[in-house]
Amino acid sequence: NAGVTQTPKFQVLKTGQSMTLQCAQDMNHNSMYWYRQDPGMGLRLIYYSASEGTTDKGEVPNGYNVSRLNKREFSLRLESAAPSQTSVYFCASSEILRGHFNYGYTFGSGTRLTVV
Amino acid sequence: AQSVTQLDSHVSVSEGTPVLLRCNYSSSYSPSLFWYVQHPNKGLQLLLKYTSAATLVKGINGFEAEFKKSETSFHLTKPSAHMSDAAEYFCVVSPSFGSARQLTFGSGTQLTVLP
Numbered sequence: 001n002a003g004v005t006q007t008p009k010f011q012v013l014k015t016g017q018s019m020t021l022q023c024a025q026d027m028n029h030n031s032m033y034w035y036r037q038d039p040g041m042g043l044r045l046i047y048y049s050a051s052e053g054t055t056d057k058g059e060v061p062n063g064y065n066v067s068r069l070n071k072r073e074f075s076l077r078l079e080s081a082a083p084s085q086t087s088v089y090f091c092a093s094s095e096i097l098r099g100h101f102n103y104g105y106t107f108g109s110g111t112r113l114t115v116v
Numbered sequence: 117a118q119s120v121t122q123l124d125s126h127v128s129v130s131e132g133t134p135v136l137l138r139c140n141y142s143s144s145y146s147p148s149l150f151w152y153v154q155h156p157n158k159g160l161q162l163l164l165k166y167t168s169a170a171t172l173v174k175g176i177n178g179f180e181a182e183f184k185k186s187e188t189s190f191h192l193t194k195p196s197a198h199m200s201d202a203a204e205y206f207c208v209v210s211p212s213f214g215s216a217r218q219l220t221f222g223s224g225t226q227l228t229v230l231p
Contacts (some may be wrong), residue, residue, distance in 0.1 A: 004159075040125070040223055040224075041223060042206060042221035042222055042223045042224055043160075043206070043221040044221075045219070090159060090160065092160075104150050104152075104162040104165055105160070105162070105219075106162075107152075107159035107160040107161070108159050109157075109158055109159040110157075110158075110159055
């Protein structure tokens with residue numbers, strides 16, 4: 001089925017460890033995003049990529065880096081994990097045509113990360 | 117600037133009764149508005165969207181929402197709740213034009229449906 005695929009689905013890290021969350025979409029969307037979801041706070045944007053070759057910071061970028069590998073793939077890296085990064089991470093993609101953001105997002109099923 | 121307030125963090129209804137999830141927004145420009153649903157351990161699914169066409173928007177699974185500019189509201193309703201509607205619902209606002217980084221999520225409303 002067409003959509004957004006995230007790996008892994010679950011991960012436990014020790015403080016200070018690093019890891020990369022992978023995301024791929026097969027809808028030929030230009031824009032991709034990484035969000036984190038914490039209880040009572042909705043979703044907050046970490047980084048986004050408006051198009052292949054560009055990335056920009058969102059609301060909560062500290063402690064993260066991203067790579068837009070190609071049009072399909074957008075990865076999120078935690079260089080030195082901290083307990084405050086325990087969260088559920090969602091990747092999403094969308095299409096913005098001529099500046100119109102009218103089509104919503106397609107979300108992946110999430111990565112549940114625990115940092116101990 | 118823009119913001120979203122979901123007025124209830126939890127709503128509980130009986131199966132077969134109406135559902136009302138309330139959302140107020142603030143935006144300094146003409147907004148697009150969305151409702152998303154998240155079932156346990158799942159991603160977010162788009163229920164419906166308002167993009168400056170008809171003010172009454174119909175979505176999937178019998179949900180609808182009405183854009184009221186004078187009240188800056190975009191409440192989600194359904195005439196008759198089903199057990200499968202139990203989930204968390206997010207109201208989302210964005211500008212109709214411009215950068216997608218300006219998407220703002222509400223804090224969510226947890227809907228419980230009682231048998």
